[in-house]
Amino acid sequence: MPAAIVATDLSKTYDVKVRDPGIKGALAALARPHYRQVRAVSSVTFAIERGDAVAFLGPNGAGKTTTLKMLTGLLFPSSGRAQVAGYDPWTGGNPFRQRIAFVLGNKQQLLWDLPPEETFRLNRAIYGVSAADFSARRAELVELLVLGDLVDKPARQLSLGERMKCELAAALLHQPEVLFLDEPTLGLDLEAQQTIRTFLGEYRQRHGATILLTSHYMADVTALTSRVLIINRGRLLYDGELSELVARIAPIKRIEVVLSEPVPRARLEEYGRVAHFAPPSATIEVPRESATAASARLLADLAVADLSIQDPPIEEVIRIAFGEGAQDTDAEPETPVRADVRRAPP
Amino acid sequence: MSRDASPGPVASFRDQYGELMRSAFLIDLQYRASIAIWLIWGITEPIISLGIWWSIAAAGAVDGYTREAFAQYFFGVALVNQATLSWDAWNIDRWIREGEMNYRLTRPIAPIHEAIADNIAYKGPTAAIILTAWIIAAAFWPAARIPFDPGRWLLAIVAIVLAAAIRFLNGYATGLLAFWTTRATALVELQFGISLFLSGRIAPLSLLPPRVVHIAEYLWFPYVVSFPVEVLTGTVDTTAEYARGFAGQVIWLAIWLLLYALVWSRGRRRYGAVGG
Amino acid sequence: MTSIRRTIVVLRAFWQLNWLEELQYRGNFIASLLGTVFWLAMAMLTVALYFRHTASLGGWQFWDVVVLLGIFNALAGVVETVLRPGIGHLPSDVRSGALDLVLVRPVDAQFYVSFRRLDVWRLADVVLGLALAAYAFAQTGRTMSAWVLISFIVTFAVAIAVVYAIWVALMSLAFWFVAVENMAALFDALFEAARNPVSAYPGALRFLFVYLIPIAWTTTIPASALTGRLQPALAMWALAVGIAALGASRLLWRAALKRYTSAGG
Numbered sequence: 001m002p003a004a005i006v007a008t009d010l011s012k013t014y015d016v017k018v019r020d021p022g023i024k025g026a027l028a029a030l031a032r033p034h035y036r037q038v039r040a041v042s043s044v045t046f047a048i049e050r051g052d053a054v055a056f057l058g059p060n061g062a063g064k065t066t067t068l069k070m071l072t073g074l075l076f077p078s079s080g081r082a083q084v085a086g087y088d089p090w091t092g093g094n095p096f097r098q099r100i101a102f103v104l105g106n107k108q109q110l111l112w113d114l115p116p117e118e119t120f121r122l123n124r125a126i127y128g129v130s131a132a133d134f135s136a137r138r139a140e141l142v143e144l145l146v147l148g149d150l151v152d153k154p155a156r157q158l159s160l161g162e163r164m165k166c167e168l169a170a171a172l173l174h175q176p177e178v179l180f181l182d183e184p185t186l187g188l189d190l191e192a193q194q195t196i197r198t199f200l201g202e203y204r205q206r207h208g209a210t211i212l213l214t215s216h217y218m219a220d221v222t223a224l225t226s227r228v229l230i231i232n233r234g235r236l237l238y239d240g241e242l243s244e245l246v247a248r249i250a251p252i253k254r255i256e257v258v259l260s261e262p263v264p265r266a267r268l269e270e271y272g273r274v275a276h277f278a279p280p281s282a283t284i285e286v287p288r289e290s291a292t293a294a295s296a297r298l299l300a301d302l303a304v305a306d307l308s309i310q311d312p313p314i315e316e317v318i319r320i321a322f323g324e325g326a327q328d329t330d331a332e333p334e335t336p337v338r339a340d341v342r343r344a345p346p
Numbered sequence: 347m348s349r350d351a352s353p354g355p356v357a358s359f360r361d362q363y364g365e366l367m368r369s370a371f372l373i374d375l376q377y378r379a380s381i382a383i384w385l386i387w388g389i390t391e392p393i394i395s396l397g398i399w400w401s402i403a404a405a406g407a408v409d410g411y412t413r414e415a416f417a418q419y420f421f422g423v424a425l426v427n428q429a430t431l432s433w434d435a436w437n438i439d440r441w442i443r444e445g446e447m448n449y450r451l452t453r454p455i456a457p458i459h460e461a462i463a464d465n466i467a468y469k470g471p472t473a474a475i476i477l478t479a480w481i482i483a484a485a486f487w488p489a490a491r492i493p494f495d496p497g498r499w500l501l502a503i504v505a506i507v508l509a510a511a512i513r514f515l516n517g518y519a520t521g522l523l524a525f526w527t528t529r530a531t532a533l534v535e536l537q538f539g540i541s542l543f544l545s546g547r548i549a550p551l552s553l554l555p556p557r558v559v560h561i562a563e564y565l566w567f568p569y570v571v572s573f574p575v576e577v578l579t580g581t582v583d584t585t586a587e588y589a590r591g592f593a594g595q596v597i598w599l600a601i602w603l604l605l606y607a608l609v610w611s612r613g614r615r616r617y618g619a620v621g622g
Numbered sequence: 623m624t625s626i627r628r629t630i631v632v633l634r635a636f637w638q639l640n641w642l643e644e645l646q647y648r649g650n651f652i653a654s655l656l657g658t659v660f661w662l663a664m665a666m667l668t669v670a671l672y673f674r675h676t677a678s679l680g681g682w683q684f685w686d687v688v689v690l691l692g693i694f695n696a697l698a699g700v701v702e703t704v705l706r707p708g709i710g711h712l713p714s715d716v717r718s719g720a721l722d723l724v725l726v727r728p729v730d731a732q733f734y735v736s737f738r739r740l741d742v743w744r745l746a747d748v749v750l751g752l753a754l755a756a757y758a759f760a761q762t763g764r765t766m767s768a769w770v771l772i773s774f775i776v777t778f779a780v781a782i783a784v785v786y787a788i789w790v791a792l793m794s795l796a797f798w799f800v801a802v803e804n805m806a807a808l809f810d811a812l813f814e815a816a817r818n819p820v821s822a823y824p825g826a827l828r829f830l831f832v833y834l835i836p837i838a839w840t841t842t843i844p845a846s847a848l849t850g851r852l853q854p855a856l857a858m859w860a861l862a863v864g865i866a867a868l869g870a871s872r873l874l875w876r877a878a879l880k881r882y883t884s885a886g887g
Binding site: 379380383390393394397400401402408409529 | 653657660661664667668671672674675676679680799802803804805807808810811812814815817818822823824827
């Protein structure tokens with residue numbers, strides 16, 4: 001079976017009108033517009049197997065949304081190819097659209113003035129879902145997303161989190177094979193974020209849907225998937241396991257200790273770099289391979305009330321990755337940092 | 347993964363339209379107060395025109411139009427204008443500007459169907475309101491009565507439906523220019539201004555200078571208001587006049603359908619190249 | 623009164639920002655100018671069409687009606703420059719709660735809400751309208767005198783006051799009926815009646831536009847001043863009506879605000 005999502009050398013270049021600030025600039029632009037080519041996405045290649053979930057990470061303007069728009073058929077690539085659910089997104093037409101769903105966190109398709117139930121009804125008709133399938137799926141989604149009677153209140157009266165949950169339900173009634181989510185948890189309260197994460201994991205398990213999502217929140221990523229794609233300035237910098245990225249980019253562990261007796265900072269520095277020192281607790285960074293040994297010594301030497309070994313926070317790892325990537329693209333534009341697990345399309 | 351058993355293209359199309367119209371109508375119900383204001387806005391223009399022509403005709407018929415003929419004509423204009431007016435360009439402009447076009451393009455139904463359903467759901471009930479107001483006015487005011495002639499009314503309904511289709515496609519296709527420019531709505535306004543005269547909204551076409559009427563005959567404007575109104579009031583009477591009017595409507599419907607298809611496919615490609 | 627003075631200081635700062643912002647959008651100026659010229663042409667053609675079939679409209683000759691049309695356009699320009707961008711936003715401010723931010727400021731709320739934003743390019747409508755009125759006035763063959771000029775200026779100011787009061791009245795309805803967001807369209811519809819002299823309307827309509835919703839007077843009276851139709855007594859009446867309209871708008875605003883604040887927003 002072919003992969004659910006395949007991107008091969010996918011690139012997107014925009015012509016952007018360049019304009020100097022001020023009135024003079026505006027008039028000059030009117031008379032003789034200057035264009036500058038901006039490569040939003042540059043030779044991106046990856047493949048996602050059916051039923052996999054992958055997170056797409058990168059700073060704002062990195063090219064995530066442009067890539068999603070090419071994969072959903074909204075934009076066509078300047079060069080390269082995409083194949084989603086067996087279709088070319090740009091030419092796939094309605095059979096393709098039947099097989100995907102695109103949820104944008106900042107742009108809702110729920111009918112604003114009506115209860116979500118009305119959007120469900122409308123989507124049932126638009127996607128041609130049979131009455132039996134509709135009632136079964138609706139019941140399942142209402143249960144998994146804990147919607148209760150939210151579906152009967154006008155969408156404008158719902159909170160942001162409640163709306164996003166209903167939005168997801170509306171987008172899944174036709175049981176798409178591939179689900180694209182652009183920042184689905186942006187701006188939501190913690191509880192709603194949690195519900196949506198749990199839901200997406202559960203839904204994927206049950207129905208084998210392929211999920212590609214972008215997010216600012218690491219918790220979305222760690223809860224849903226182990227595989228990440230990292231993109232910056234339109235280039236794919238990394239494609240692989242999150243844990244490997246952590247191990248390679250930041251080959252350290254953090255030992256968090258709580259001391260039962262006061263110990264000077266200098267004393268702790270004998271074990272590793274003290275990243276955080278707020279007696280009675282402290283955080284010491286040590287090389288990965290010596291983490292166990294260092295912990296054992298700490299426990300033996302000092303009065304330790306509590307000790308735990310942890311990976312560095314993902315946010316920090318990503319920041320390091322982007323930093324490296326940026327340097328790397330400047331130095332050697334053609335090779336990304338190295339996507340070890342980079343999967344070539346079949 | 348199981349796909350849904352298709353209920354057949356016709357049934358599924360009817361299902362889609364049914365639900366699109368239902369939700370459009372439910373939304374309209376929420377905005378009924380605003381719609382009442384739009385209705386008032388829509389009828390002031392023919393009322394004011396009627397008032398002025400009524401005063402002018404005090405001295406006697408104007409080119410064959412008596413006061414009563416003016417009254418019938420402008421009641422007809424109020425009804426036909428309500429049933430055919432297109433504001434779709436403003437919707438398209440918003441869809442593109444605010445990114446609402448994106449999810450519409452990932453659904454397995456072209457956005458125009460949503461617009462058509464929205465138009466039917468809005469124009470049906472509001473035209474019925476205008477018609478009711480006309481019937482009430484005619485009960486008290488003999489000048490507003492048109493001759494009892496069900497056969498002609500049936501033809502008028504056909505003419506109004508064709509007119510609505512032409513004006514809709516005209517407005518929608520012009521609105522789609524929003525894929526290229528932020529001033530597509532200005533082009534619709536321009537046509538709206540021209541249609542004051544060439545569609546016969548400000549006066550019956552026969553009162554315009556002959557040269558202007560001659561130009562109008564080569565455009566779609568007369569077929570979207572003037573012709574249906576004149577069918578209704580009985581000004582269009584001979585078989586030849588009917589044939590010419592309906593032929594003009596069908597031709598312009600085909601032309602605007604073609605123009606829509608052209609602008610849509612080009613615009614869609616343009617959107618695919620540059621995004622919103 | 624210090625509150626008014628402070629409001630003016632605040633507003634001046636706003637207008638400066640507003641002006642700098644508008645300078646960025648010169649394209650809007652061209653577009654709105656073209657729009658104005660186009661709609662003026664359509665209005666002139668309409669009048670010309672009437673006069674193809676009649677020698678006078680309610681006792682007004684062609685150029686008299688064009689004088690009125692110029693005044694109509696100038697008045698519409700005032701609406702577009704000041705009223706629509708200012709008090710026209712009141713309903714959405716009530717709905718979004720932005721009005722609360724105004725009410726906590728040490729400024730005169732009605733004054734501030736009414737004049738906070740100027741759509742400066744639409745001043746071109748005022749200029750074009752007055753220019754058309756001046757041109758048509760010359761065509762009527764009348765001579766300008768101090769009385770004509772002063773009575774025109776006074777009655778035009780009164781017209782602005784009355785139109786302003788109508789906007790305050792319509793927009794204040796937002797405090798009672800939050801769901802209606804196109805009150806401005808109601809004004810647009812009614813204001814259409816002011817395109818023609820009041821005497822051009824037959825009985826029932828005259829009753830509606832002239833007495834029930836006295837909007838048609840807003841152009842007819844200043845145009846009467848320019849076309850030698852204005853009786854001094856009517857001018858006095860107009861002045862009284864203008865002052866009363868301003869007073870009424872103030873009272874209405876207070877009542878609306880009282881309702882707003884007592885309802886807890």
